[in-house]
Amino acid sequence: MQTRKSNPITKRRKQFGSQFLRTQIFGWRSVKCTFSSMASTVDFRTLVDQSCRYSDEFVNIYYDCIDKRRRNLTRLYLDKATLVWNGNAVTGRDALSEFFESLPSSEFQVQSLDCQPVHEQATQGQTTLLVVTAGSVKFDGNKQRYFNQNFLLTAQASPNSDQPVWKIASDCFRFQDWAN
Amino acid sequence: SDSFIFYLSEHDDRVGGPKRRNRKGRGPFRAPLYSNQVSQPRHRGGHGGGGGGAPGPWSRLQDDDGDVTMSEVINVLCFNLNYVCDLIGVLHFDCICVWPQIPYGKKYDKDWLLSSLQSCSVPFHAVHYHTDGNKAQFYIEDSAIANALFKASRKITDKDGYKVTVIMNSCPPPSLIYTDLKAADLEHLKQCMAKRFDGSQQALDLNNIRVDPDLVSQNIEVTLNRRNSMLAVIKIIEENIPELICLNLSNNRLYRLDDLADIVNKVPNLKILNLSHNELKTERELDKLKGLKLVELSLEGNPLCGHYKIQADYVSAIRERFPKLLRLDGQDLPPPIVFDLEVAPATLPPCKASYFCSEEIKNIILCFLQQYYSIYDSGDRQPLLQAYHDGAAFSLSIPFTLQNPSKSSLGEYQKDSRNIRRMKDDPTTRFRLIKHTRLNVVAFLNELPKTQHDIASLIVDATLLAFTVSGVFKEIDGKSRDSFRAFSRVFIAVPAGNAGLCIVNDELFVRNATTEEIRRAFVAPAPTPSSSPVPTLSAPQQEMLAAFSQKSGMNLEWSQKGTQLSLSTKLSQVCFVNSSTCTVHTYRELKLLLSDPWCIHRVSAGS
Numbered sequence A: 001m002q003t004r005k006s007n008p009i010t011k012r013r014k015q016f017g018s019q020f021l022r023t024q025i026f027g028w029r030s031v032k033c034t035f036s037s038m039a040s041t042v043d044f045r046t047l048v049d050q051s052c053r054y055s056d057e058f059v060n061i062y063y064d065c066i067d068k069r070r071r072n073l074t075r076l077y078l079d080k081a082t083l084v085w086n087g088n089a090v091t092g093r094d095a096l097s098e099f100f101e102s103l104p105s106s107e108f109q110v111q112s113l114d115c116q117p118v119h120e121q122a123t124q125g126q127t128t129l130l131v132v133t134a135g136s137v138k139f140d141g142n143k144q145r146y147f148n149q150n151f152l153l154t155a156q157a158s159p160n161s162d163q164p165v166w167k168i169a170s171d172c173f174r175f176q177d178w179a180n
Numbered sequence B: 001s002d003s004f005i006f007y008l009s010e011h012d013d014r015v016g017g018p019k020r021r022n023r024k025g026r027g028p029f030r031a032p033l034y035s036n037q038v039s040q041p042r043h044r045g046g047h048g049g050g051g052g053g054a055p056g057p058w059s060r061l062q063d064d065d066g067d068v069t070m071s072e073v074i075n076v077l078c079f080n081l082n083y084v085c086d087l088i089g090v091l092h093f094d095c096i097c098v099w100p101q102i103p104y105g106k107k108y109d110k111d112w113l114l115s116s117l118q119s120c121s122v123p124f125h126a127v128h129y130h131t132d133g134n135k136a137q138f139y140i141e142d143s144a145i146a147n148a149l150f151k152a153s154r155k156i157t158d159k160d161g162y163k164v165t166v167i168m169n170s171c172p173p174p175s176l177i178y179t180d181l182k183a184a185d186l187e188h189l190k191q192c193m194a195k196r197f198d199g200s201q202q203a204l205d206l207n208n209i210r211v212d213p214d215l216v217s218q219n220i221e222v223t224l225n226r227r228n229s230m231l232a233v234i235k236i237i238e239e240n241i242p243e244l245i246c247l248n249l250s251n252n253r254l255y256r257l258d259d260l261a262d263i264v265n266k267v268p269n270l271k272i273l274n275l276s277h278n279e280l281k282t283e284r285e286l287d288k289l290k291g292l293k294l295v296e297l298s299l300e301g302n303p304l305c306g307h308y309k310i311q312a313d314y315v316s317a318i319r320e321r322f323p324k325l326l327r328l329d330g331q332d333l334p335p336p337i338v339f340d341l342e343v344a345p346a347t348l349p350p351c352k353a354s355y356f357c358s359e360e361i362k363n364i365i366l367c368f369l370q371q372y373y374s375i376y377d378s379g380d381r382q383p384l385l386q387a388y389h390d391g392a393a394f395s396l397s398i399p400f401t402l403q404n405p406s407k408s409s410l411g412e413y414q415k416d417s418r419n420i421r422r423m424k425d426d427p428t429t430r431f432r433l434i435k436h437t438r439l440n441v442v443a444f445l446n447e448l449p450k451t452q453h454d455i456a457s458l459i460v461d462a463t464l465l466a467f468t469v470s471g472v473f474k475e476i477d478g479k480s481r482d483s484f485r486a487f488s489r490v491f492i493a494v495p496a497g498n499a500g501l502c503i504v505n506d507e508l509f510v511r512n513a514t515t516e517e518i519r520r521a522f523v524a525p526a527p528t529p530s531s532s533p534v535p536t537l538s539a540p541q542q543e544m545l546a547a548f549s550q551k552s553g554m555n556l557e558w559s560q561k562g563t564q565l566s567l568s569t570k571l572s573q574v575c576f577v578n579s580s581t582c583t584v585h586t587y588r589e590l591k592l593l594l595s596d597p598w599c600i601h602r603v604s605a606g607s
Helices: A008-016 A041-068 A070-076 A093-102 B110-120 B143-151 B183-195 B213-217 B227-240 B283-289 B303-307 B311-321 B359-376 B382-387 B427-432 B438-447 B515-520 B539-552 B587-593
Strands: A077-085 A088-091 A106-117 A128-139 A145-156 A165-175 B073-077 B127-132 B135-139 B165-169 B203-205 B246-248 B272-274 B296-298 B388-397 B451-453 B459-462 B466-475 B484-496 B500-512 B557-561 B564-568 B575-578 B583-586
Touching: A041 A070, A041 A106, A041 A128, A041 A145, A041 A165, A041 B427, A070 A077, A070 A093, A077 A093, A088 A093, A106 B388, A106 B500, A128 B484, A128 B500, A145 B466, A145 B484, A165 B459, A165 B466, B183 B213, B183 B227, B283 B303, B283 B311, B359 B382, B359 B451, B359 B459, B359 B500, B382 B388, B382 B438, B382 B500, B388 B438, B466 B515, B484 B515, B583 B587
Parallel strands: A077 A165, B073 B165, B203 B246, B246 B272, B272 B296, B388 B500
Antiparallel strands: A077 A088, A106 A128, A128 A145, A145 A165, B127 B135, B451 B466, B459 B466, B466 B484, B484 B500, B557 B564, B575 B583
16 A cells, blocks of 8 residues: 655645545646555556546546637646647647647537546556547537547646646547548 | 418218217317318419418318317318428428328228228329327328318218218427438449549539439438438548539529538538529528628529519629629629638648657567567456556547437447546446456456458557557447447556556547448558559469478468569468577467567568
């Protein structure tokens, strides 16, 4: 079992029990949950429930942002995040910013959402979620298309507050009929 | 929209005097007339009076005296002619749909009833005859037939001595008998549309398509004022000629444009539309096509044109919907003065094939996938246990559509599909549908239908942390045998052993493959066409090949690509030479040597 580091987060968690504080700023924040060993099913259940809640919230925020507040979108990404968009790779905040700027305005409709907590072995203990979405999108000037997308969200310490924030570490997007 | 109801009273005039029977109501039964409109059914194209006018044939049958019993009657339901009843095999559009309800009609032999009616009136085709509770119901076509049926009222006496009376009601058209076009019919329709397509103009002429001889000869009913026909046509356009510029839908008896609305999204380049000689009653129908950047529109021959006394009003009403319109009903319009707000919309970046963040990763992943799918497609997925981490997690999802959810042929996957947006109130199911630990994961994978993946066409998007595989597979057993599916699968893996991978997270999204995807699937590489005749093996070459084959004991196959000949043989017949020890191994021995199937080794294939 991992040793729990004593930090303000754990203290707060003990204080409030299993309640998770969430506040909405331009992005969204959540209290980091220190995960113990993945082998324990009790913990796994908790992880699954949390991942569902967070991914639902994330999806609402992300697609609203990409449709209506495109300029703010890169704030949701890690500095070194990678986006693979229909086979085009874009890495780093600046490149991402330029890329999203170049896309026409969009209208996304997410039709299905699935998520999993990512095994700690893949992330060196950094809390990570896999979020998988599918739906349709209409970019201005183009016809409506179906898409598949998946994100890896990772909890990062934020310089702006003592609460960690979720950031997109990787983003993979593809039209279902990309070859046409 | 008007609808009219006639309700005629029943009259118990059985031979032998009235007998007391179970009546629904007490006392004289006379239903009120819902409306005083006694007019004939409205004729197409006219604006005939909804009210007033000469009494039609129906009124003759109204009884003036009261005492009736709720005996066997046929209710004739008269639909508002604005609603077209989608009848199977109907050739006419403006029809009175007879929806005869025969209480206790269930006891009647269908044949007796129909033939009796026919003998008293005219031959007709009863469609969708069925019983509903105690009533018998069916549909017929044609106002003339309905007329005749009315005349047959009370001319038929059944064996119990009751006379059959005709009653009319109105009701909205039933949606029971909407049928989709079958796949074979869709193919014919597609061919028919191809003939009507002019590639040089990007124009499609669907004028009066219903009577197209190609369709009529195949007995295919394509009536564009029915939702399913229109949707089928739009789908064919979307899949084959989405760049269409000019579309002619004249003479198709269109009375509403709701079903055409999708064309705004699916055929965004449409500039010229011909809706002339249809049944559009109001310009408000055009609101449903708002968003189309029409330059030319034809509406003449629609009832809506008659609404405008002043041409200018007409033009401005249409231009309100299509501000860029330059030509209406064949007449040039003065160009509108616009505001220069239009910015050319940004184009999307071109779509590319697989992406790998490094060559090394590429090799590892490709090798992994090769091995993974060879086991996955083998019929027993148990060996995949070695590919998964102890604490691995797996879940699957399928597309969610509100329309026709029952039509999803992804039945095998539906019950395990995890769409957490639809499971917010059900955390238990949400949890159950994630398979956790490799035993559970592989056990579940083994239950999924057997597959054959098109390995050659897999697309991989790989970052350091995860890789997404998309492609196509075919189901090779079970209920959905030979169904083509497309998938998108995310693998998160950690390094294992010698340049191997171990999966910790696996999410699979499955959908049905599109026709385009099916067409491209499993296509063996075609020989490159050359202008000169393709050389075949000369006689001496063939001899040489035969001799070599015999001496080596190998079954050789040769294939030709242009002028290039290649030999191939089964892997089991190839020898592997370990260049450092100079030992020769068969493929089988080699496999045993490399006991960890998840490692990559450099081997040289002996020949």
